[in-house]
Amino acid sequence: MELTYQKDCTNIDWDRVPELLNKVGMSSVDADKHRISFENSYAVVFVFDEKKMIGLGRSISDGVRQTALYDIAIDPTYQGHGIGRKVVDILLDATPDCNFVLYASPGKEDFYRKLGFKKMKTGMMIFADPKRMEDGVFVDK
Known part of the structure; x- marks a missing residue:
């Protein structure tokens, strides 16, 4: 495994983002909406094994008090190797004094x-x- 962690949206295959999210059982939208979401985020990280995107994550923040983490996903064949922890650490380090x-x-x-x-x-x-959330998986009924 030769992993690289990219902290910008340059040369991203946006079709791979919903594909990866779906692969780990997370919800997704079309590739262009994901592009907009990531480009408008405070911090982003994409993980590559050579040229294959195998992980990602993003945060939105005011930069001084509050940060929310979103879309953290690691291809299941790469889970268990500390990659998810590294993605979260990169995002936390972008706004170290925030909740x-x-x-x-x-x-x-x-x-x-x-x-x-x-x-x-x-x-x-x-x-x-x-309607998507009526199943009681994410919210109490």
């Missing part, structure tokens, strides 16, 4: 607990497409 929030995919909570994240009792959200 960090994220919502984890079901089943991934223990990964984030190992990195120091705590489950919040007061997290709330309004979804743009509430």
